[in-house]
Amino acid sequence: MAAAQATALITGASAGIGRELARVFAANGHPLALTARRKDRLDALAREIGTAYGVPVSVFAHDLEDPGAPVALHRAVTQAGIEVGILVNNAGFGTQGAFATSDRAREEALIAVNVLAPVKLAQLFLPAMLKRGSGRILNVASTAAFQPGPSMANYYASKAYWPAAGSVDTSLS
Template identity: 60%
Template structure:
């Protein structure tokens, strides 16, 4: 009898990097737990993965902007008798514009999804991994994590949190059999720009903007190796590295100019 397939839980799996990560994990022999707000998209993806890769796929729709959602999701997974071998904290979104003009409800939802839900889910699923002596966590941050981001101040701050939390917990877990990887993609061609209302900035039509497939593949390989931080794309890696050495006043000006709308 073949051994049971490992199970990967992917948040924000209805589109973009999360959807592609689900495909990559299924292609590499994982069963899936998929969660996002849009149930129809999740079911279509589940059918695709079962048909193409023979994966068993469990659907648990959830809105992670609800503070109660992480615990409810954890309880549903436990009630289904599933152990999560790989936790992929991918769900997240951005809000574009000056902080003073931001919709406070939208900002609060972004902090809840990008920071609080990721933290809660990690804290809920991590003890089981430690007890079993094996597990992998993939947290999706961004190259935004390496510098402040005028015109997306809160989004950049949330991704800096994800990077910091990931590196610290990876170090704490170094002798447990559990690894934490932080994915820091640069501009990637997904629906992120539309959701964040950034289509008419320079950021997402840059020549180094990546397709979602190579980003997901790089994330999967790094997760399986237990790499702490992965920045896909040579130009993205160079940019993230240089951010440590560029004077902050200049870095702020550069980020602002890149993100400023073409219309001004």
């Protein structure tokens, strides 16, 4: 019998790249834990994937703008008995326009979702991966990380966070 595949926790799985990554992981036999704000979309994707690929799919609705959301998500996933082997930090959004007149709350929310949430989720899920001696974290950045972004300065800077942070030596295989 083939070894069980690691469970992938994917943020921003209700749309776009996250939804496609969910389909790809499932097609490769990985059980899934999916999160985003729009639970109806996550539920529909879970039904689609369950039917198409037969892997277990759990859904967790959280708003990553909320500073407490990563801890709440980690707690909910753990209480559900799910061992996360792959963390996919994908949720993110951009803003556009002149920085001087930008909406301060929206720009802070961008940093919360694009930077703070991935950092917190990595801090929360990494220790168990290290303890097991296996695990993966995929941070979805962008080519925006490597160039200036006129009218999208905060978004481009947020995408530069992971390449700038560099690789973390976790001694994981």
